[in-house]
Amino acid sequence: MKMINRIAVCSLLLIGLAVSTAQAHKINVFASVEKGEVIVESYFADGRPVMESRVMVFDSNENQLLETRTDREGMARFPIPKVDRLEIVVREILGHRSSFMLEKAEVEAGLEAKD
Amino acid sequence: MKKFVLLCTIMLWTSSALAHFGTIIPSDDIVTTDEDRTISLQLKFLHPLEMHYMDMVRPQRFGVMQRGTVTDLLGSLERAEGKSADQEELSTYWTTDYRIKRPGDLTFFVEPQPYWEPAEDLYIIHYAKVCISAFGLEDGWDQPVGLETEIIPLTRPYGLWTNNLFTGQVLLNGKPVPHAEVEVEYLNESPGNTDIVVAPSDPYVTQVVKADADGVFSYAMPRAGWWGFSALNEADRTLPRAGVEKNIEIGAVYWVKTVDMP
Numbered sequence: 001m002k003m004i005n006r007i008a009v010c011s012l013l014l015i016g017l018a019v020s021t022a023q024a025h026k027i028n029v030f031a032s033v034e035k036g037e038v039i040v041e042s043y044f045a046d047g048r049p050v051m052e053s054r055v056m057v058f059d060s061n062e063n064q065l066l067e068t069r070t071d072r073e074g075m076a077r078f079p080i081p082k083v084d085r086l087e088i089v090v091r092e093i094l095g096h097r098s099s100f101m102l103e104k105a106e107v108e109a110g111l112e113a114k115d
Numbered sequence: 116m117k118k119f120v121l122l123c124t125i126m127l128w129t130s131s132a133l134a135h136f137g138t139i140i141p142s143d144d145i146v147t148t149d150e151d152r153t154i155s156l157q158l159k160f161l162h163p164l165e166m167h168y169m170d171m172v173r174p175q176r177f178g179v180m181q182r183g184t185v186t187d188l189l190g191s192l193e194r195a196e197g198k199s200a201d202q203e204e205l206s207t208y209w210t211t212d213y214r215i216k217r218p219g220d221l222t223f224f225v226e227p228q229p230y231w232e233p234a235e236d237l238y239i240i241h242y243a244k245v246c247i248s249a250f251g252l253e254d255g256w257d258q259p260v261g262l263e264t265e266i267i268p269l270t271r272p273y274g275l276w277t278n279n280l281f282t283g284q285v286l287l288n289g290k291p292v293p294h295a296e297v298e299v300e301y302l303n304e305s306p307g308n309t310d311i312v313v314a315p316s317d318p319y320v321t322q323v324v325k326a327d328a329d330g331v332f333s334y335a336m337p338r339a340g341w342w343g344f345s346a347l348n349e350a351d352r353t354l355p356r357a358g359v360e361k362n363i364e365i366g367a368v369y370w371v372k373t374v375d376m377p
Binding site: 026028029030032041043045046047100101 | 148149216217218219250251252253254
């Protein structure tokens with residue numbers, strides 16, 4: 001009986017570890033447009049930056065417009081590549097990915113701010 | 116109809132035991148990148164279970180803290196009116212819309228003007244807070260705003276299932292309040308609550324828990340919707356009324372939302 005209990009406790013601990021690892025590795029992306037520049041932030045739920053990871057930008061026809069990388073702060077900045085709905089995809093080294101959709105209206109509003 | 120009459124009757128019975136709660140209820144407590152980034156908030160002074168409104172004059176202070184930065188939102192408030200089904204007079208409350216611009220937890224807070232309560236011969240000031248998770252960055256929900264009194268959540272205050280245990284710490288002037296008494300009420304106005312809760316007797320209206328020596332309390336929330344936690348203390352100052360100094364009840368109020376597990 002004791003052995004069964006130990007196995008049950010170990011299983012729960014392992015499940016807990018697996019869940020917390022999965023949660024910790026979930027990456028998030030947020031982007032905004034200011035003064036003609038797209039600002040991308042990528043972060044884990046606890047606030048740690050997603051560092052030096054691929055950032056790809058696609059237009060509304062799924063054509064890739066550019067590729068860059070996040071810095072040590074999880075940030076990437078680049079001039080607006082096209083006035084369109086932009087999908088920003090961040091993929092880190094272990095393959096986890098996340099994306100953010102910048103609507104065309106937001107891109108246009110960011111252009112206006114430049115003036 | 117029978118249920119309404121029963122509700123009104125119970126409201127009359129319980130009127131002497133009604134607990135006042137400052138409320139600050141957002142349209143959502145979790146906002147993701149694929150949702151509308153504008154949330155609405157309602158600021159009221161209520162008896163949450165009985166749905167009784169009290170007049171709330173324009174607050175003294177209303178703002179939001181995100182990533183350690185406090186932004187004043189007082190100017191954005193718009194006046195609105197509401198009442199419960201059995202109230203004749205409309206009461207004032209306040210609303211606003213807020214567009215979330217950055218990821219990170221948003222703690223909205225309100226400091227109302229002192230409310231004169233003749234039945235208790237004192238003023239009431241309830242500092243109410245609520246936290247919204249924005250775009251997956253779970254950073255800041257456990258940070259104090261620096262209010263005169265406030266509840267610091269020790270349980271992440273969003274993404275809560277019904278029956279989860281909510282644990283918080285009561286602070287007064289930045290220090291824990293040993294053995295603080297915390298009142299807990301369900302907001303019958305919670306969106307999605309189609310079956311109004313009618314308390315069978317007074318003690319069911321307001322739940323009461325005591326904090327430990329570090330001001331830490333817990334309560335398991337048995338129903339889906341918004342739950343308010345209110346820790347009451349007496350201020351070490353007074354306010355004049357007709358030439359007489361009156362005591363001030365200051366409340367630290369915190370709101371969390373629970374959802375039934377599918």
